Amino acid sequence: MLTESLHVKLNTLRRMISDLQSVLVAFSGGIDSTVVLKIAHEQLGDHALAVTAVSPTFPQVELDAAKRVASEIGARHELVHTDQLEVPAFVQNDATRCFHCKTDLYQLLDGLREPRASRWIVDGTNLDDLGDDRPGIKAAREWGVRSPLVEASLSKSDVRALAQALGLSNWDKPAAACLSSRIPRGTPITIDSLRRVEQAEDILQAEGFRHVRVREHGDVARIEVGAEEFSRLNQPTLRAHISARLRQAGFRFVCVDLEGYRPGGISLG
Numbered sequence: 001m002l003t004e005s006l007h008v009k010l011n012t013l014r015r016m017i018s019d020l021q022s023v024l025v026a027f028s029g030g031i032d033s034t035v036v037l038k039i040a041h042e043q044l045g046d047h048a049l050a051v052t053a054v055s056p057t058f059p060q061v062e063l064d065a066a067k068r069v070a071s072e073i074g075a076r077h078e079l080v081h082t083d084q085l086e087v088p089a090f091v092q093n094d095a096t097r098c099f100h101c102k103t104d105l106y107q108l109l110d111g112l113r114e115p116r117a118s119r120w121i122v123d124g125t126n127l128d129d130l131g132d133d134r135p136g137i138k139a140a141r142e143w144g145v146r147s148p149l150v151e152a153s154l155s156k157s158d159v160r161a162l163a164q165a166l167g168l169s170n171w172d173k174p175a176a177a178c179l180s181s182r183i184p185r186g187t188p189i190t191i192d193s194l195r196r197v198e199q200a201e202d203i204l205q206a207e208g209f210r211h212v213r214v215r216e217h218g219d220v221a222r223i224e225v226g227a228e229e230f231s232r233l234n235q236p237t238l239r240a241h242i243s244a245r246l247r248q249a250g251f252r253f254v255c256v257d258l259e260g261y262r263p264g265g266i267s268l269g
Contacts, residue, residue: 001165002161002162002165006158006161006162009152009153009154009158010039010152010162012151012152012153013039013148013149013151013152013154014039014042014043016148016151016152017036017039017040017043017044017122017148018043018044020044020119020120020122020146021044021047021119022044022047022048022117022118022119022120023040023044023047023048023049023118023119023120023121023122023146024049024051024109024112024113024116024118024120024121024122025037025040025048025049025050025051025075025122025123026051026053026105026106026109026121026122026123026124026145027050027051027052027066027070027077027124028052028058028062028066028124028176029052029062029063029065029066029067029069029070029170029176030124030170030173030175030176031159031160031163031168031170031171031173032124032125032126032149032156032159033050033123033124034069034073034124034163034168034170035124035149035159035162035163035166035168036122036123036124036148036149037050037070037073037075038073038075038163038166038168039148040075040122041073041074041075046076047117047118048075048076049075049076049077049078049116049118050066050070050075050076050077050078051077051078051079051080051109051112052066052067052070052077052078052079052080053079053080053081053082053105053108053109054079054080054081054082055081055082055083055084056083056084056085056179056191056194056195057084057101057178057179057180057189057194058178058179059176059179059198059201059202060198061202061205062176063079065170065173068169069168069169069170072168072169073168078112078116080108080109080112082104082105082108084100084101084104084180084189085189085190085191087100087101087104090104090180090189091188091189091190092188093180093183093184093185093186093187093188093189094185094186095135095185096135097135097180097185097189098134098135098136098139099135099136099138099139100139101136101178101180102135102136102139102140103139103142103143105139106121106139106140106142106143106145107143109121109143110143110144120144120146121143121144121145121146122145122146122147122148123140123145123146123147124147124149125137125140125147125149125150126147126149126150126154126155126156126158126159127149127150127153127154127155127156127158128155128156129150129156130150160172174210174211174263175263177263179194179197179198180194182197182213182214182215182216183197183215183216184215184216184217192250193216196216196249196250196251197214197215197216199249199250200214200221200246200249200251201213201214203242203245203246203249204223204225204242207238207241207242209225209226209229209232209233210226210229211224211225211226211229211261211263212224212225212226212261213261213262214246215257216251219250219251219252219253220251220252220253220254220255221246221249221251221253221254221255222255222256222257223242223254223255223256223257224256224257224259224260224261224262225256225260225261226260226261227260227261230256230260233256234256242254
């Protein structure tokens, strides 16, 4: 059940999106962009189009989830292909990596606005994101992208509560981040590294680990799981199985980060 305050914010979000008349939703399948898409579809119908960028940095499991959720909502959904590995400033992987990634995305989406008859690009940035170091937000502003959740003063906890109240199947989905965030800053990003990390995380998720990251440090895999999952990961048989599978994926050494899963974290140099 929504609080009175959250009802007010939801109504603000509905009015604001309705006033936009037609939108392209930068849709990753996470709960933030899902709430934006849900309300956009509710208010604008076919004048709301979800667009998901398919690239080497976007895990296949996330792409599959985005397709499913857009279908559940009943929204129009289009896939576009891009490759940040063709952007030298992205590949060098410095502190501005996210800026170059999002610039590539928003430039692509901006080119779709006219042919798709969309007045605005909207994203899933929420109020809490503004307090983080997010160069991607700077790119969004440069390309005139609107952030309805911010404009309606919705925090991350607000968004999750809304997602649950709206009956969205991914309301409790763990936070996700592009695969390049698993590579230490200053280490050039390669397709081999991205594939190795994706395969490693798929292995852990297949074993039922919910909050997981695998950070690559050369030939070392650094596993992060939720603190509540440490004891299970340390079961001898499962530990040996995961270690063997990650070695098959291309890592020479496999270790566990004792600080555990840290959403929004970056790999250490």
